[in-house]
Amino acid sequence: MRAAYITETGPAEKIQVDTLPDPIPQAQEVLVRVTAAAVNPIDTYIRGGLVAMELPLPLVVGCDLAGVVEAVGPEASRFRVGDRVWGSNQGLLGRQGSFAELAAVDEQWLYPTPDGVEDETVAATALVGITAHLGLVQEANLQPNETIVVSGGGGAIGSTVIQMARALDAHVVATTGSEESMAYCQTLGAEKTINYRSENLLAQVVEQVPEGADLWWETSRNVDLDLAIGALGLGGRLILMAGRDARPEFPVGLFYVKCCKLLGFAMFQASAAIQRKAAEAINDWLVKGKLKPTIDRVVPLEETPAMHRLQEENTLSGARTLRGKIVVKV
Amino acid sequence: MRAAYITETGPAEKIQVDTLPDPIPQAQEVLVRVTAAAVNPIDTYIRGGLVAMELPLPLVVGCDLAGVVEAVGPEASRFRVGDRVWGSNQGLLGRQGSFAELAAVDEQWLYPTPDGVEDETVAATALVGITAHLGLVQEANLQPNETIVVSGGGGAIGSTVIQMARALDAHVVATTGSEESMAYCQTLGAEKTINYRSENLLAQVVEQVPEGADLWWETSRNVDLDLAIGALGLGGRLILMAGRDARPEFPVGLFYVKCCKLLGFAMFQASAAIQRKAAEAINDWLVKGKLKPTIDRVVPLEETPAMHRLQEENTLSGARTLRGKIVVKV
Numbered sequence: 001m002r003a004a005y006i007t008e009t010g011p012a013e014k015i016q017v018d019t020l021p022d023p024i025p026q027a028q029e030v031l032v033r034v035t036a037a038a039v040n041p042i043d044t045y046i047r048g049g050l051v052a053m054e055l056p057l058p059l060v061v062g063c064d065l066a067g068v069v070e071a072v073g074p075e076a077s078r079f080r081v082g083d084r085v086w087g088s089n090q091g092l093l094g095r096q097g098s099f100a101e102l103a104a105v106d107e108q109w110l111y112p113t114p115d116g117v118e119d120e121t122v123a124a125t126a127l128v129g130i131t132a133h134l135g136l137v138q139e140a141n142l143q144p145n146e147t148i149v150v151s152g153g154g155g156a157i158g159s160t161v162i163q164m165a166r167a168l169d170a171h172v173v174a175t176t177g178s179e180e181s182m183a184y185c186q187t188l189g190a191e192k193t194i195n196y197r198s199e200n201l202l203a204q205v206v207e208q209v210p211e212g213a214d215l216w217w218e219t220s221r222n223v224d225l226d227l228a229i230g231a232l233g234l235g236g237r238l239i240l241m242a243g244r245d246a247r248p249e250f251p252v253g254l255f256y257v258k259c260c261k262l263l264g265f266a267m268f269q270a271s272a273a274i275q276r277k278a279a280e281a282i283n284d285w286l287v288k289g290k291l292k293p294t295i296d297r298v299v300p301l302e303e304t305p306a307m308h309r310l311q312e313e314n315t316l317s318g319a320r321t322l323r324g325k326i327v328v329k330v
Numbered sequence: 331m332r333a334a335y336i337t338e339t340g341p342a343e344k345i346q347v348d349t350l351p352d353p354i355p356q357a358q359e360v361l362v363r364v365t366a367a368a369v370n371p372i373d374t375y376i377r378g379g380l381v382a383m384e385l386p387l388p389l390v391v392g393c394d395l396a397g398v399v400e401a402v403g404p405e406a407s408r409f410r411v412g413d414r415v416w417g418s419n420q421g422l423l424g425r426q427g428s429f430a431e432l433a434a435v436d437e438q439w440l441y442p443t444p445d446g447v448e449d450e451t452v453a454a455t456a457l458v459g460i461t462a463h464l465g466l467v468q469e470a471n472l473q474p475n476e477t478i479v480v481s482g483g484g485g486a487i488g489s490t491v492i493q494m495a496r497a498l499d500a501h502v503v504a505t506t507g508s509e510e511s512m513a514y515c516q517t518l519g520a521e522k523t524i525n526y527r528s529e530n531l532l533a534q535v536v537e538q539v540p541e542g543a544d545l546w547w548e549t550s551r552n553v554d555l556d557l558a559i560g561a562l563g564l565g566g567r568l569i570l571m572a573g574r575d576a577r578p579e580f581p582v583g584l585f586y587v588k589c590c591k592l593l594g595f596a597m598f599q600a601s602a603a604i605q606r607k608a609a610e611a612i613n614d615w616l617v618k619g620k621l622k623p624t625i626d627r628v629v630p631l632e633e634t635p636a637m638h639r640l641q642e643e644n645t646l647s648g649a650r651t652l653r654g655k656i657v658v659k660v
Contacts, residue, residue, distance in 0.1 A: 225580060234599065244583030250555060253574030256594030264586030269564065 002330075003100030004304035005058040009049030012308035015061060017301055023096065023104035025073035030107045032085060036123035036298075037098045038064040039326040040156075041315040042268075044308050046092055050244075054094040061304065064088045064126035065098035065105070066119035067330075076107045084113035086122035088130055089275065092268055099304055101330055108272035111279035114287045124293035124325040125282060128160040131267045133278035135239045136164055138270070139263045140215050144169035147209055149231055152219035153190055154181035156325055157242075159294055161217050162188040167290040170215075173208050175201075177320070184323070205231045212236055212258075221315075222246055229254050237261045294324030301330050332660075333430030334634035335388040339379030342638035345391060347631055353426070353434035355403035360437045362415060366453035366628075367428045368394040369656040370486075371645040372598075374638050376422055380574075384424040391634065394418045394456035395428035395435070396449035397660075406437045414443035416452035418460055419605065422598055429634055431660055438602035441609035444617045454623035454655040455612060458490040461597045463608035465569045466494055468600070469593045470545050474499035477539055479561055482549035483520055484511035486655055487572075489624055491547050492518040497620040500545075503538050505531075507650070514624075514653070535561045542566055542588075551645075552576055559584050567591045624654030631660050 003020045025031040043062050045051045066086040069079045079085055087110040091097025096104065113122050136142045148165045152158045153174025165172045166189035174190035176182055182193035192208045194201070205213075205227070212233020221243040228238050229251055240262060255262070267275075285291035299307060307326045313319035333350045355361040373392050375381045396416040399409045409415055417440040421427025426434070443452050466472045478495045482488040483504025495502045496519035504520035506512055512523035522538045524531070535543075535557070542563020551573040558568050559581055570592060585592070597605075615621035629637060637656045643649035 223582065240582055240586045242586075244587070246582040247579045248582065249577045250580035252553065252570055252572075252576040252578070252594075255592075256570045256572075257574070257596045257599075259595045259599050261594065262585075262592035264582075264591065265589045266587050269587075269589050 001101040002301060003060050004062070004301055005060045006047055007058045009047060009055070011048065012044070012305045012312070015047065015305040015308060017304055020058060020060070020100065022102050025071055025076065025104045027073050028075045028107050029073040029104040030069055030076050030079050030085070030110055031071040032065060032067040032103045032105055032110070033070040034065050034067040034098060034101060034103050034330045036066045036119040037062050037328045037330060038123045038126065039307050039311050039328070040064065040127045041311060043091065044312050044315065047308060051092070053092055056094060056096060060091065060097035060100045060103070062091050062097040062099035064123050065090065065103055066113060066123040070102065078107040079110060084119070085110045086113050086119070086126055087111060088126035089268055099301060099328060109275070111276065111283065114283050117286045120295060120298060120327050120329070121286065121293060124295050124327050125160070125286065125291060127267065128156050128293070128325070129282040129291065130275050130278045131157060131241065132160040132164045133281055134265060134267055134270055134274070135217060135241065136161065136168060137278070137281070138274060139265050140237045140239060142168050142170050142215055145171065146214035147171040147173065148215040148217060149205065149209065149213045150174045150190070150217050150219070151196070151228065152176065153185040153188070153193070154323070155219050158219045159185070159188050159324070160291070162190050163291050164285070167285050173205070173213070175205070202227050202230050215239065218242070223248055225250050226254070229260055232258060232260050235259045237263055240264045241266065295327050296322050296324040298327045298329050301328055304328060331431040332631060333390045334392070334631055335390045336377055337388045339377060339385070341378065342374070342635045342642070345377065345635040345638060347634055350388060350390070350430065352432050355401055355406065355434045357403050358405045358437050359403040359434040360399055360406050360409050360415070360440055361401040362395060362397040362433045362435055362440070363400040364395050364397040364428060364431060364433050364660045366396045366449040367392050367658045367660060368453045368456060369637050369641050369658070370394065370457045371641060373421065374642050374645065377638060381422070383422055386424060386426060390421065390427035390430045390433070392421050392427040392429035394453050395420065395433055396443060396453040400432065408437040409440060414449070415440045416443050416449070416456055417441060418456035419598055429631060429658060439605070441606065441613065444613050447616045450625060450628060450657050450659070451616065451623060454625050454657050455490070455616065455621065457597065458486050458623070458655070459612040459621065460605050460608045461487060461571065462490040462494045463611055464595060464597055464600055464604070465547060465571065466491065466498060467608070467611070468604060469595050470567045470569060472498050472500050472545055475501065476544035477501040477503065478545040478547060479535065479539065479543045480504045480520070480547050480549070481526070481558065482506065483515040483518070483523070484653070485549050488549045489515070489518050489654070490621070492520050493621050494615070497615050503535070503543070505535070532557050532560050545569065548572070553578055555580050556584070559590055562588060562590050565589045567593055570594045571596065625657050626652050626654040628657045628659050631658055634658060
C-alpha cells in the first residue's frame with residue numbers, strides 16, 4: 001500500500017510517501033480502505049518526537065481517518081465489509097496511523113459514517129469533534145443557556161467548539177484575532193465576538209458577559225489566566241487542553257474566592273467507551289447540519305510532508321495561513 | 331451584652347471588648363447564648379479590612395460559635411429555647427459575628443449540638459470541619475481507597491482534612507514541617523508523613539505515592555504547583571482554598587496531559603443547604619469519635635485582641651506557636 005510514514009522522528013522532511021506492506025487485521029481489528037485523513041497538530045508533535053510515546057517504526061503518521069471496511073479481523077464484530085466508517089486516536093500510544101491506503105484499526109476506535117455525510121467531512125471532524133465533545137459534555141457538563149467564551153474561536157478546535165456549544169443550546173462569545181475571523185465565528189454561531197488584539201481585553205469581555213462566563217475554553221498555547229479566570233463568574237469553569245510548555249502565572253485568590261474549576265484533559269487519554277459516546281453525538285449533529293467542519297484544502301497523500309509544515313507554521317508560529325482543516329485524499 | 335467588636339477595620343488593637351446592646355432576634359433568627367467561639371484566619375482578614383465585604387459597624391468579630399438557644403424570632407422554626415446549637419459563617423457578608431454573650435443568627439446557619447459533645451468541641455470544629463467536608467465531599471467527591479496528600483497536615487484545616495479523609499476511608503499522606511508535627515499527623519490518622527522541608531520533596535512524595543495521588547489538598551498560602559500537580563496521577567484533583575495574593579507558575583502541560591482538575595472554593599460562598607449537609611456529617615463523626623478537633627488553648631473573651639495577633643503570627647508569619655484551634659469561652 002501507499003503510505004506516509006517515518007522511520008525515525010524528526011522534522012516534516014522525515015515523512016516518506018512510499019510503499020509499505022498491507023496490514024492484516026488481527027483480533028478485533030478492522031481493515032479500512034482509507035479515503036480521507038485529516039492533519040492535526042498532535043500528528044506533527046508525534047512525528048517530531050515531542051510527545052514521549054511508544055512508536056512502532058516505520059510509523060504511518062496521522063490520527064483521523066474515514067473510509068470503507070475492506071476486511072475484518074477474526075474477533076471483530078461491530079462492522080462488516082463495505083461499511084463506511086470513521087475514527088480518530090490512531091498513530092499514537094503504539095498504534096499505527098491513518099495516512100495510508102489501508103489502516104488496521106481496532107474496532108473500538110471506529111464509528112459508522114452516516115448516510116449523506118461525506119468521508120472528507122467525517123475525517124475533518126474526527127479529532128476536533130471528539131475533543132470538543134469531551135470538553136463540553138464530559139468535562140464541563142455545559143448546560144443550555146450557560147455562557148461559554150471560546151478563546152481562539154477561529155481555529156480548528158475553536159470553530160468546532162463554537163458550533164457544538166450552540167448545538168448544546170449555550171450562549172457563545174468568541175475571541176479571535178481579526179475582523180475577518182470575527183465574521184467567520186459569527187457564521188459558526190457565535191452571538192458575540194471580540195478581537196483579542198484589543199486593548200483592555202478583560203474589560204471588553206466583562207462588557208459582553210457582565211455576569212461572568214460559566215465556561216472559558218482556552219485553545220491558545222499561551223493562556224492568560226488573569227484574563228480567563230477574571231472573565232469567569234461564580235463557579236465558572238476553565239478548560240485547558242493545549243500549551244505543553246506554557247507556565248503562566250496563576251492568580252490563586254481570584255480563582256478560589258469565585259469557586260472556579262480548572263479542567264485539563266487530553267483527548268487520547270479518554271477511554272474508547274467515552275469517545276464512542278462523543279462520536280454518536282457528532283454523527284447526529286453532522287446529519288442535522290449542526291456541525292460542519294471548515295476544510296481549508298484537500299490534497300493528495302504525496303503532499304503530507306508539506307502539509308505537516310503548513311500545520312506547524314500555523315500551530316507553532318502563528319502564520320494564520322490556515323482557515324480550517326487540511327484533508328488528505330488517499 | 332459583653333462583646334468583642336470593631337468600629338473600624340484595622341490591626342488587632344482595633345478590637346474592643348466591652349458592652350453592646352443585646353440583639354433581638356428578627357424573622358428567622360435565633361438568639362444564641364454563646365458559650366464558646368473559635369478563632370479562624372478569616373476573622374483576622376475581615377477585621378483587618380483585607381476582604382472586600384459589607385460590614386455593619388460596630389461589627390462583632392468571629393465566625394464560629396456554640397451555645398444554647400435563648401429566644402427565637404417570630405418566623406424561626408428549626409430550634410426551641412434551651413436547644414444546644416453550633417454554627418459558622420457569621421461575622422461576614424453583612425452578618426454580625428459570634429464573639430459575644432449573645433448572637434442573633436439566622437436559623438439556616440445553625441445545627442444541633444449532639445448529646446455528649448462539648449460546646450468547645452463543636453465551636454472548634456465548625457469552620458474547619460465544614461470547609462474540610464465541602465472540599466472532600468462536595469468538590470472532590472473523595473472515594474474510599476483513594477489516596478489524598480494533605481499539604482500542611484499539621485495546621486487547623488490540614489488536621490481536620492486528615493481525620494475526615496480517614497473517616498471517608500481514603501488513604502492519607504500528610505506533609506508537614508517538623509518531626510513533631512509528623513508524629514502529630516500520624517496520631518490524626520495519616521498513614522504516611524513527609525517533612526516538606528526535605529530536599530527533593532517531589533521525589534519523596536512520588537516514592538510514597540508511586541501511582542500518583544488522586545487528590546492533593548493544599549492548605550498553604552504559597553502553593554508549589556509543580557510539586558502538587560507533579561504528585562497527581564491521571565485524573566488527579568487539586569484543591570486550592572487559601573493564598574489570596576499568591577501567583578505561582580502554572581505548569582500547563584503537566585496539568586492537562588494527566589487530565590487533572592483544579593478545584594477552588596471558599597466556604598462562605600457555599601449555600602446554607604450544602605453547609606447543613608456538611609454539618610450533619612460532622613455531627614455524626616463527632617459522636618463516633620472519628621473527628622476530634624485539636625484545641626491549642628481556651629481563653630476568656632477579653633483576650634480576643636491578643637488571640638487575633640497570635641492567629642496572624644501563625645497564619646501570616648509562620649510563627650508555628652499554635653497547634654490547633656484557639657477557643658474563646660464566653
